[in-house]
Amino acid sequence: MSATAASEMVGRDAELALLHEALRRAEEGQPASLLVAGEAGIGKSRLTTEFRQRLADDATVLTGWCLDYGSTPAPFGPLPAILRGVLAELGERADDAAGPSRNALQLLLPDPAGTPLDRSTVHPEALGETIANLLEAASSIRPVVVIVEDLHWADAATLSMLSFLLRALAGRRVLFVLTCRTDEVRRGGAVRTFLAESERARLLERISLARLDAGAVRELAVGLRGPLDDATIAHLVQRSEGVPFFVEELVCNAEGPLPDTLRDVLLARFDALSEEARRTVRLASACDGAIAHDLLAAVSGRGGESLDEALREAVIAGILTVRDDESYAFRHALLREAIHDDLLPGERARLHRAYAEAIQAAGGAASSLAFHWYQAHAPEQALRAAVDAMQQAKDSYAFSTAARFGELALELWDQVPDADDVAGIERIPFLARLGSILRNGGDAERALTVATLALDELDPQTAEPAVHARLLRDRALYLQNLGKTGTVESLGEALAVLDGSPGEDRLRASLLNYLSGRYLTSARLTDAIETTDEAFSIAQAAGFDNAMSVAENLRGCSRIHLGDVDAGLADLRLSWQHASDHDAQLRYRVNYADALHNLGRFHEAVEVAELGVAHSRRLGVERATGSVLAHNLVEPLIELGEIDRAEEAMSRDLALRTLPIFRVYSTMSRIRILVWRGRMAEAARLLKEWRPVAAAISQVERQVWFSLRNVELLVSLGDGDPTRAAGVLADVIEDRGPHLAQVSRLLLEGARVVTDLRVDGRQALADDTARAVAAAWNARPEALRIPHWDTVLTAMLSGDATALNAALPVVDNDDVPAIFRPVLQLELARLHLADGDRAAAAEHAMVAAQYADALGHRPLQQRVLAFSRDAGLARVTRPGESVGAAAPTELTAREQQVLDLIAEGLTNRQIGERLFISAKTASVHVSAILRKLGVSSRTEAAVSSRR
Template sequence: MSTAIGTAPNRAQPVGDDVPDVGGEWEHESMPSFAPSSAMVGRDADLAVVRRAFESAVDGMPAALLVEGEAGIGKSRLLREFAVEVADRADVHVGWCLDLGAARTPYGPLTGILRSLVETVGVDEARQAVGVGAEALGMLLPALASVPTERAGTSPERLRDAIATLIETAAARAPQVLIVEDLHWADESTLAILSFLLRTLTRGRILLLLSCRSDDVRRGDAVSRFIAEAARARLLERVALQRLEADAVRALAEQITGHPLSEGALERVQERAEGVPFFVEEIAGCTAGPLPDGLRDILLGRFDRLGDDARRVVQIASGAERPLAHPLLVRLTDLGEERLDDALREAMSSGILVISDDLYRFRHALLREAVHADLLPGERSRLHRSYAETLEAYCDDTESGDAAALAYHWQLAQDERRALIAAVEAMRHAKARFAFGAAARFGELALDLWPHVPDAADAAGVAHLELLHTLGSILRNAGDGERALAVANLALDEVDSSTIDPRLHARLLRNKALYLVNLGRAGAIPLLQQALAIVDENVDDDRLRAELLNQLASRRMIAGDRVEAIAIATEAAEVAERAHSDDQLSIAANVRGASRAHLGDIEGGIREYGIARDLARGSTAEMRYRVNYSDLLGLLGRYREALLLAEEGLARARVLGVERTSGSIMAQNMAVPLLERGDIARVEEMLARDFMQGTLRVFRMYATMTRVRVLAWRGRSAEAADAMREWLPAFRETGGVERQIWYDSVVMAVAVAESAGDPRGALAAILAMIDDEGPALLHQRRLLLQAGAIIAELRASGDDVVEASRAVAAAWAAQSSQLRAGTWSSLLDALLVPTAEALDAAIDLADGEDVPVTFRVVTRIERARMLVHAGERAAAAPLLADAEKIADELGHVQLQAAVAEFATAAGLRAGDEDEAALLTARERQVLALIAEGLSNRQIGERLFISAKTVSVHVSAVLRKLGVSTRTEAALTARASAVLS
């Protein structure tokens, strides 16, 4: 089996004739050739954890580990030992994050890993596997792109999907071990890809190993958030390396010195090294003179003993953020070939520098940092100037020379003008590759440098307002809505209406409106109106005007002003017609369709959506049509059609190469109809993969509403209440400008109250919704139907529900005739005014596919109550049995409890009924595996279901068997005929 180790797939390529591309994306060698003379000690338990994860990956269950600890603790050594160990069983690919200060290289460690993966599977197979994603991947690996053009056909989604597909393709050939070193220096684009991969790669022989220097991770920064979120979602197992105990320190030191240590010597080593392996090695290697006193002296001890030439070479090497090729050192040192060779041999024999695949690097990052910190300020400035000048002189262009490195070196060289030029170029370079987090850092660096450069606009090639406009958009795409809004405000504060380009002024206003929408805040409509006024008066640009009109119409519609929205969208369509813009025509029809439907004109709304569909074919508006129309179908209770349309949208997303990103928003839009149809397991799987991670706040609100409903469904009322409480302030803020978010907050309140056994509180939330004077949307229909079920439950408890029934009936009757007709009306009538005939009909209606599945249980319980009240207990029994079976199949804890409570109170549960009759077929399977002693995860793997679904079945088994532990359940199973 092939391995990347030793094959040097990530060797830096020369630029021009002989100068290495130290300014380009550095692709580190697969594994350093240097290895300490001592064997690794004290890490057996940690290595065992990595081995277990690897075996899981080999079995097809992807795993991810974060190996973390302080500097010098042995993270890289552990991973190197493991990689060598599995080299004959897996392909190993290594990438390194680079230390470029605050402005980090986009996709730092990924380029080398991806190049190694492509070499593993072959260029042709890689291009075939990723399909349309080849152009996106070609931004990082030019060999994959068919033509070196601008990336008009690419997107962040395609790039992420292409990376995941490439990894999966390689994993089909052999187990893949992906190692990312020095995560503490990772840029946001790298973290975003890693987060995406952790959630997406759910199958395949893949092991992801990350190393991180824990003392360099600051609380609240991007790396800290990534680690916390991944660990909280159980996507990443953390392996914290501890300092060595005294016995391990002795073993390591004695290996290096070659003789036993006295107790006194061991005590001195332990006192200075404090159990850190790297420091133990350094101290043990000090064979001459007294032991160094401090850590700085320990690190510089080897350096201080070098000759002048070797010291000079090491100092120069410390200025590089990546390994160096020999030709570059020749140019930087100006020593000549022979003197340089001698100096390098001395530095390597002293254990400071090592050769890794024909490149020179420090044996440990701590050595480089210590040498670099020991330079005088003037020395450091001159060193980085020489690096920057060499990059500019010997690289063909700044893009291939890595603008990030230029910005880094010019900044440390204290040349603010050249640093500004490089920062702006690095921002553009990162933005073009969808590395928005890195682009934002460089853009902010440019803003910081701007006041210090007299001719900043001429130097940077961009006006200050244009820079702010671009940076705001970058920050928005990076997911930092607050900073995007702050930059937009800064830009608008600088606007001089007498001199600014009207188009730019309008776009700045439009962007601020967009940022407010993203944050769920008020104020977008006046800004769009202002932008439109500027365009109407000063700009002859129908496409821009149509775009602004559509955005304004959309905001009006979402706020509930549907008549106004239709008028504005109609005007947008007229302007878009003149501009020959089909996508804007489609969006206008989309807005009209939603508005007409919410006004009660369902047929008119559907016709508009048909127009939107026809105009959107092949344009950027297609996914918007599918998302919005499937949402409308779900609100109308046409769940089958909604799911079919959404699934077609996912198929289209696959063609576009955005299945796991933009397509995931479509998948989230499927969650509500899936839940209403009772496919709770599929919804839980979607939520477990956290499709909304990193998206706009409003989308996270939609996902939160679904999560709260799922938790309530499963009877986890406290967790549901906590999730609602955490997000309620955001729902209240956004609900003031987005009516559908306000309705979602009511949905959550009802679900939480019902799950907690508080039907009165749930009904109160719905009645408050009815009393609210805001515009009604289709979202209220499902809540009114739920009110019928709650009223039926309260009536059975003896509550006076007459007034509530009237209020709900009146609200239902206030809908248009198109909305009042149909199955839902009959169901609601039967629950509000129950009769035998109405409930019998309602049971049949509830079994239809476009009715919320919970009403199959609700209608049966209500009919059984009526029969018991009339003394017809025998007729009620089969209805309750059906209700119990349905509730169990759904895993709906609240309904299960309601059925059990009524059956017990009515005396309809047979006391001598054996356990086997209580368990569903799936529960019997789960019980059999419990009896075998399997864990939830093992049961899930055996039955091909999620661990969460297993936990629900286990809870049902324990409840039905009347036991409290898995052990008791297993004993009951063995002692009875439950499993026979």
């Protein structure tokens, strides 16, 4: 009997409502993307089809399919169809909407005019930025729904792109709907990792499709066949187990005995076809997804009416469906799998060979050729196609997919005589290229394995020194990415191999710079400077500007960490002058922003990082490379108390980073923000999860050691445990390892540890800690004892009210971390209360509360509230609310300055710019002035000032 899928969807009203609700939220600018999950045959595609049909003209719907090409899927499988749809939607506006890197689209959609792509003009991350620009532009016309079917077959490049787009377009009028057979996603696989990361980051909400109950099975079966007796329905319920696809297949064979196995169920309708139709369907089973009519005709060796009739019969029988008016696909993947698996081994190999020959004759994709030649047991052709597919995927920056083709080629290599000639590349260079691809794809462990294999196979006696040195360099970089030891040794060996080789000055200069970078991160600062001096001299003689820029950059950072700040900053300025390409310029901005942050020049650090973000925007990679630069904003923004902006910058970390060395830094900043927000359980959980990783990496990355100590100290203070914090601080002070500039900021945090110890009644420990901190501070290089930090630290360690009062104007400067504004006020409140001056204590507690509220620092808000309540001041009832007697009317010197500017009509931002303080700090002063003067508006305050 002929049949198709049920015309009316059954049992999915609730799930359909969730899809429409998600679209409504997306229209309102809320992140709302969905994962439709369920087993094979459960109705995922049926649900998305119904959703698409009901949208009509209310939204632009773009659909792409992930294809099952075995272990080596084509890169970016669903994206071409999605791109063609959005380009059609935008029409003439598409070119402008694509942005500065519009030519990156040729990586997926070749230029119709045949113009070759100049890859030197395309940044590796520009493709994602361009696609995001197009979807964002289309969403300004009407909401956009992007449906990606069969995510369980997605290649790594597609997963990486989806991860990027989900983050880049969160909050836009774009809804992503991904369907996936979650029961077929293997543990530890790329799809499982993508889903776990996306759901944990709340980028995807899951809709799980359950099996139909007996009532829904009856409704579906009756809709397909008409009235059925209870016995037949009961049999359907039992056999189908509520899977809609099985119900459809079984009910179409209800007139005969019901098959015992699913395979028989799936093949029953196929067996009812004519011989010609069965032959055609068998041919089609070798291709998943859409198969073009012309390709099917070429493989079948026939065309015209004979092929059309066979295809028409298969479509009417509900085995094939017409897609895009020019191709065919199986109605369900299980059908294709069952028919393909039913082929005899020799028959299957011949079929794949026929496909490979037809695709090759038509100049088709190397990825398809690699798959079909491999399935045809033709290792020579498969090797050649796999190497070509690897290179094509690499050229499209689909590194993870390129790696899978490369590993397929590696598997085939030993099966092919004269493999070097067949592949068009010798084995050692091939391994070097594969290692680089694996590293860029995020698999540094596998990259290290491949590089080690290449070095094991290389004969040092006959190999070219440059080839040998580059392999050693690669191994060093992969070890570095993994945070493992051995990097310095590998680079030293590479330099030794290159010693005496003429014409390799550029490579030698680069190796020296890599070595200097390792010395810098491990805090071997003198070695770093000596190495960069040598690198600079060689690069200068060779006219290699970029290597000169890197050498000056690294030398400047090393000098700053040693306390030779002026010379270090001068080196960094020279680094900019020699940065002749975008990579060197962006690297300069990354390191210069970090140096400024370490020196307490927080506003300048933010400005430099923002220039880097703007630079990445001009290159068309703002959401990609720009996200790394945006993360450089996070630490100085935290110090300035701009936590909302810091969280926004954190959200730009769009890629799913698999290399621990990259993720550990952003994780430490994330913990700091969680502590600030008072989300201590999350902070502690994240610290516990990442401490082993950070501890391992800190063996080779000294700055990670200090970063880990910093968050441990902050979590301890946030938990109200200054004793534990004092222990962390003691570890830093007593550590005999080399110190970096970060130590100064950690010692400044010691002031908070000492004051909290005093509050807890741990006076002896407080005194010991204060002496230790003071001694360590005074032992720092003078240029790293930042003057305003010195004033605040000395005052807080002394516990003297006069010194603390003298520090009040200093703490308002933006090169002092904003956290010390409420901390200093609270300490003064405690001292005044101890002296019996309750009015002064209440005044300082009130200002501390206002500062803590303005900063949104939840632990400090709670501490100020607890202090005021325990002291019986009753002036602060909860964060942000004040009650009680009028405060003293005398203004501080800073408040008088602010009042004068209020009288001039300046806004809070303008006041901040005039006094070199933040707008939030100015707002706190304005609130205090209004309260002290007993007025309710800035106008009344201005009038009072004139009086």
